[in-house]
Amino acid sequence: MRSRPHRGGRWPLLTIALLLVAGAIGAPPAGAAGGTSSSEVLRLLNAARAHHGAPPLRADRRLARAAAAHSRDMVANRYFAHASRTGERPSQRIARTGWMHGRRRWHVGENLAWGTLRRARPAAIVAAWLRSPSHRRIMLDSRYRVVGVGVARGIPFAGSRHGLTYTADFGY
Numbered sequence: 001m002r003s004r005p006h007r008g009g010r011w012p013l014l015t016i017a018l019l020l021v022a023g024a025i026g027a028p029p030a031g032a033a034g035g036t037s038s039s040e041v042l043r044l045l046n047a048a049r050a051h052h053g054a055p056p057l058r059a060d061r062r063l064a065r066a067a068a069a070h071s072r073d074m075v076a077n078r079y080f081a082h083a084s085r086t087g088e089r090p091s092q093r094i095a096r097t098g099w100m101h102g103r104r105r106w107h108v109g110e111n112l113a114w115g116t117l118r119r120a121r122p123a124a125i126v127a128a129w130l131r132s133p134s135h136r137r138i139m140l141d142s143r144y145r146v147v148g149v150g151v152a153r154g155i156p157f158a159g160s161r162h163g164l165t166y167t168a169d170f171g172y
């Protein structure tokens with residue numbers, strides 16, 4: 001997807017970058033995984049989408065259920081990938097929730113991330129997705145209308161349980 005040029009030069013992009021950095025520095029330490037982190041990720045996703053002219057996303061409980069289960073599975077089984085250890089793809093995990101039932105056409109996308117300390121905060125996660133072309137393309141795709149965010153305590157690698165692992169499942 002091509003970026004539309006902004007009429008104010010680089011200031012709008014610089015402003016959102018500064019807001020994301022300020023949010024990461026001023027945010028409280030990452031607490032319990034779940035509701036607060038996932039709702040903050042949704043708020044930040046929608047702020048980035050608004051800045052780039054994409055419509056806001058609505059939270060979807062079925063996508064959130066698939067995303068949360070995947071984040072927990074990655075932490076529990078020490079892997080970090082879109083496909084599970086058994087080879088299950090995101091679309092298969094999402095289909096199990098019933099999200100695709102009754103839809104003639106559908107499309108899903110997924111972003112993953114993990115972090116420790118300040119890098120585990122929602123603002124740092126969304127900022128990292130914005131810096132990655134493939135993640136940015138998914139999160140700013142205007143066709144996506146719903147998202148489910150799942151956050152699990154811990155990281156998907158041995159050595160540290162202090163951190164958070166994120167899955168964002170997008171759909172249209």
